[in-house]
Amino acid sequence: MNPAISLGLLALPRHIALMAGLAIFSAIIVRGMIMLGVPDRPDARKAHSRTTPKSGGVGIVAAFMLGVLLLHRYGQVSRIAEGYFLGVIGAAFLMAGISFLDDLLDLSFVIKLATQLAAAVAAVAAGLWMPTLALPYYGVLNLGWAGMPLTVFFLLFVTNAMNFIDGLNGLAAGVTLFACLFLAGIAGIYGGFFVYTASLLLAGGVLGFLPFNFPQGRIFMGDVGSQFCGFMLALFGIAATRFEGAPLSFLLVPLLLSGVLYDVGFTLIRRLLAGENIARAHNGHLYQVVRRAGMDARVVALLHWGFTLLGGVCALVFLNLPPAWKPPFLLLPLAVQIGWTFYVRRRARTANIGVW
Template identity: 60%
Template sequence: MTLAAFLRHLAFCAALAAISAVMVRAMISARVMDVPNARKAHRNPTPKGGGVGVVVAFMLGIAVLYGTATFSRIADPYFRGVILASAAIAVVAFIDDIRDWPFTVKLGAQLLAALAAVGSGLYITVFRLPYIGPVDIGWWGIPATVAWILFATNAMNFIDGLNGLAAGTALVACIFLALIAQSQEGWFVYFAALLLASGLAGFLPFNFPRARIFLGDVGSQFCGFVLAVLGVAAARFGAVEMSFLLVPMLLSGVLFDVAFTLIRRAVAGERVTQAHRSHLYQVAQRAGMDANVVAMVHWGFAALGGVVALLFVHAPPERKPMLALLLLVPQLVWLAYVASRARRANLGAW
């Protein structure tokens, strides 16, 4: 890619960030309020739905990409599947921000959006593994891809509980994903990651360090869904063994927190679909850690995942599993630290 082309991309992204900011400001005026309750960290009613700016910026950008770009296109069925599924998840999540639907309704809508993406042909059937080579799992790739999309979508939704945490983490992940995709000439993933980053860049100043508006389900679910779909597309980088791990590495902090919390609650016999405040990031904040610091810790996890992912791309095949597992170390350290603070704060079983 030439410097001139890169600068054009940045100018286009800056324009989308400005559009996102305008939409976020409009949503503040619309005053779709998030009312505090026992499971939320904020104390005063605050507007939500700021993710509308992220969605509008991304969808405008993807429409331009679909209509005019040639270097960054994927096959039309995949392209249409991404656009329609992303729009569907955004609309349903925005209605949920207004009506506060039960989790089962949200999950059903997410499932339909995931099936729309998979139905367009965007799913994984072949995993390229070191020492073993390509492993074709056939039709099992369809439910595996759907499960990944649902988990990543909800993980980003669950992690959106402190100012700037979800949006900042997704922004860092998008920047690194664009860098990785550019190095592999995965131009659709590159451009789509930049588009999502643009929308988040327009939103984040309104949400961190002080929140004038929250991302809302429309933003958190949308970001999780788009990153999950880009993870499926990145899994097709033919020159990189185990490329299906790239986006999970970028979201390692989010995925670890959600997976650990779900497992811990299931083992304790709690309903995993019931609202709670026992995610690690929530426990850290309840134990006295500054909320902005907790958010920046997760930004750091995403940045570390990005650095390791860049090394992963160029590492010899035999070292890739070790690099991926390396990201568990900071998560285990974080878990130990949060548990220690919880004990000192007498939070009991959280």
């Protein structure tokens, strides 16, 4: 066995203890945010019917930042270069800060996008970008400098996808939790111990928040949580591609978030083809439509957790398949999402839902 992997396995109990400690720390912060009561008032496009506190994601952010600072100070196996750590911390702090201000002040889409872009550029400037991309059949594609804007686009898309999907209790938080656990497991197997440990840190923060949000929503994650989780998951995927040894590691996050990315991509394309203003708020995502058609919101959230579990299993199998079998195997999560789309469409017709 690889000595680094053996050392990582020996440290596993400590890492689990750290995750549990961060979960407790996150829960304390979340309880404080419930008392603080940043209000999220109901409207026609939201699922809740009474004013509920939001910005529970502050607990997730605080726990992760505490964990990554401890990792930076005391980490051994899980270390990466100083500049990359500073890039992760700086970009994460910038993303969390502007997202929290958005929860408080309801900032315009332009301001949010500009700040997200600044966070993504900060990560790229620290070296977290993809100079190459391994593709089935083709092999390694040298992206050159084009890897920088492609990385920025990927970071922005995943960040906003998680933000858009955060409309039902437990959906975004559960998806993030299971995605982090799979990422940690896969990174640990392949010796990518920064991604392994950082994923456990984020999982700890989410684990402390989730009981307050599912099955009953005592507090919502808010933009500070959903955008931060999306940004960090995307960043972990980039870090794995840039610094880790796992083959085709860029595909790990798209596989894990297949349900989220498909829903957002499908909805965006459908609205563009319909000539709608894509910057305008709406309730036409697949998960929103099926809830409007009568499916219990808790069931919708659990189904999306299941999509993440399926993506995680597919990622594990994918990494060990012969090269010729890998491209067809990628169609499995897509086929599941297409089937889900037809089910939502049929249910919407039965419920006489007209405009999505």
